[in-house]
Amino acid sequence: MALEMELSPVTEEAFKKYFRELLLEQVNEIRQDEMKSRPYLNKKDMAAWLGVSKNTLDKFIKAGLKVSDINDSQLIGKQTALEFLKNHETYML
Known part of the structure; x- marks a missing residue:
């Protein structure tokens, strides 16, 4: 019906x-x-999870964000990314 x-x-x-x-x-x-x-994301998903572009994520990696690279698969730990951001916190005037 x-x-x-x-x-x-x-x-x-x-x-x-x-x-x-x-x-x-x-x-x-x-x-x-x-x-x-x-707990680990590829670069595309990590960028989305952090709310940044893939280019910005690449800049984070160049600045020292650690990446697990196994057989050409690059993964980034969520906890690692959060610690990286925490370590780069600063006061902005």
């Missing part, structure tokens, strides 16, 4: 927007849960 309703264009757009936002929230929650469960 299907339920059919006539919606005004404004109401239809409001529903679409609501469901789109709901879906995006769920996808983001799933992504965050996955990120929490992995």
Whole structure:
């Protein structure tokens, strides 16, 4: 038994927007849960996890952020990245 309703264009757009936002929230929650469960991330995921660009992450690496390089797979520990940032905290005037 299907339920059919006539919606005004404004109401239809409001529903679409609501469901789109709901879906995006769920996808983001799933992504965050996955990120929490992995102690090491590749460079792309680490940049996303830190909220920086890949270029900025490369600058962090040049500045001393340690990377595990095993058989051409580069992984960065979340704890290592957090410690690196903590060690580079300074007062900005």
